[in-house]
Structure formats: C-alpha cells, structure tokens
Amino acid sequence: MAEKPLYVDISEKILSSIEQRNFNENSSLPSERALCERYHVSRSTIRQALNHLKFNGYIYTVQGKGTFVKPIVYEQNLFKFYSFTDELRNKNINVSNVIIGHELVSINDVLASKLGRKCNEIFHKIIRLRFADSCPIMIETIYLPQNRFYHIEIGKIEKGSMASYLTKKYDLQLDRVVETFRPVLPRYWQCDLLKISSKDPCTMLERFSYENDILIQYTVSIIRGDKYIFKTDLSRNYLGNNLPL
Structure with missing residues (x-):
C-alpha cells in the first residue's frame, strides 16, 4: 500500500480541528507560518494541505484577508x-x-x-x-x-x-x-x-x-x-x- 502523502496527513489534522469546532464557521485559520510551526512542516506542505481542504470544500480563501472555515453543509x-x-x-x-x-x-x-x-x-x-x-x-x-x-x-x-x-x-x-x-x-x-x-x-x-x-x-x-x-x-x-x- 502506498504511503500517505505528508500534505494529506496534515490536511486531515487541520480538518479534525475544524470538526472538533476549534474553529467557528467563517472564522480565519492560523497563518501559513503559524501552521508550519504547529505541525513542524514546510510552507509548501501547508499550502498543499490547504489546497486539498479547499478542493474538498472545507475552507475558502479571501484575497488579501486569508483562509476561512467554510460553513458546514x-x-x-x-x-x-x-x-x-x-x-x-x-x-x-x-x-x-x-x-x-x-x-x-x-x-x-x-x-x-x-x-x-x-x-x-x-x-x-x-x-x-x-x-x-x-x-x-x-x-x-x-x-x-x-x-x-x-x-x-x-x-x-x-x-x-x-x-x-x-x-x-x-x-x-x-x-x-x-x-x-x-x-x-x-x-x-x-x-x-x-x-x-x-x-x-x-x-x-x-x-x-x-x-x-x-x-x-x-x-x-x-x-x-x-x-x-x-x-x-x-x-x-x-x-x-x-x-x-
């Protein structure tokens, strides 16, 4: 079985925090730098993880403002x-x-x-x-x-x-x-x-x-x-x- 990519593992950890209501709907996620420090990974890995979450409909971005938690559907x-x-x-x-x-x-x-x-x-x-x-x-x-x-x-x-x-x-x-x-x-x-x-x-x-x-x-x-x-x-x-x- 192929090993799970690191960015997928990180995206699952971020999603777990969202599902546990650590972030409210439409609230902003921590900055990329803060997420890098929290999960001890590179910025490119964090960006891949966030893009993965965005593609699957869990978060959205606002130009110049940051990344936010999408309301639950x-x-x-x-x-x-x-x-x-x-x-x-x-x-x-x-x-x-x-x-x-x-x-x-x-x-x-x-x-x-x-x-x-x-x-x-x-x-x-x-x-x-x-x-x-x-x-x-x-x-x-x-x-x-x-x-x-x-x-x-x-x-x-x-x-x-x-x-x-x-x-x-x-x-x-x-x-x-x-x-x-x-x-x-x-x-x-x-x-x-x-x-x-x-x-x-x-x-x-x-x-x-x-x-x-x-x-x-x-x-x-x-x-x-x-x-x-x-x-x-x-x-x-x-x-x-x-x-x-």
Whole structure:
C-alpha cells in the first residue's frame, strides 16, 4: 500500500480541528507560518494541505484577508428510507427540535385532494423547527390523520425522532415514500426562525408517506439551501442502457 502523502496527513489534522469546532464557521485559520510551526512542516506542505481542504470544500480563501472555515453543509442520500434525526446522529451531530405549534385541524378540499382524503377529515397539524448542532436547519409542517394516530405526545417528538416514536407507539410500517423538491424563497416568519434573509434560497420538500398504499403522513419542509443538500448516486448497473447524455 502506498504511503500517505505528508500534505494529506496534515490536511486531515487541520480538518479534525475544524470538526472538533476549534474553529467557528467563517472564522480565519492560523497563518501559513503559524501552521508550519504547529505541525513542524514546510510552507509548501501547508499550502498543499490547504489546497486539498479547499478542493474538498472545507475552507475558502479571501484575497488579501486569508483562509476561512467554510460553513458546514449536511448531506442526505436519497437512495433509501431516511430519518433526519437518525442520519445526523449517526454522524455524531446533535439534533434537537422545538415545537412551534400543534393543533387538530379539519382539512379543506385543496388539502384533501392532495392527500387523497375526504374533506373535513381531522388531522394533527404539527409545526416544528429542527436544529443540527444548535443551528436551525429546517421548518417542518406535518399532517397525521387522527383516526390512525389518536394521541401524539408532543414532548417525545420534540426530544427525539418522530419516525421512531410513531413506529414504537403505533406500529407504523411505511412501505413507500414519495418526495418532491423545488427551490423557494422563505416567507418572513420562516426567515425569523431559520435566521436567514428573505433572499436566501431554500428547498421546499414535500413528503408523502404510505402504509399499505394508504397515505399516512404528509410533511412539507422548508430547508436552508446553504446548510442541507440532497444527493443521489447513479450507477450504470442501476440505469441499464438508459444513460443520461
């Protein structure tokens, strides 16, 4: 096995310091000279290490000012069922929620048509603000039919995963999920909660979750575009001969 280049080893040490929050987002890294003294390597090695980190999206440079830590962006792979809470906690990221509102609503004809339900059916409507390492990431508006989920313990879904809660309490067994994505600009009340401006782009995610081919949960999420991205990985084996040009 080939020996790891020295600059890669140094870049991993710098990245470890970033991941351990020794440097805040958009804060400047020490100068090249200071890094040379810290890691006992030449300036050319430090420059290679910094270029490696820059290429991989961890840092950025500002002409005449220095090198800075790039804001963290969380990534979600789309080729499987996923839970926001579980996915981020598996990456050692602290996830927390704040319930903005919970009420029982009678759905109107527009929402009933979207959900394939009868007008005036009673649903739980839950709005929650979601955080990753204390940074607001998304606002979720969740609709759950009361005839399937009679009582929702708000304290439990504020502290943990809603998917886990519904599975344990109501034996929810999802067999299909359909998601749509579209770019949007946030409304003013959403800006206040997400700590962004009205010009910062977001992703609106609509999620339709089915149990035995019956729509059982509808969620609309407004997600910060600078903090959370969705990824799909297409392979030749999966696509067959229908390769995109």
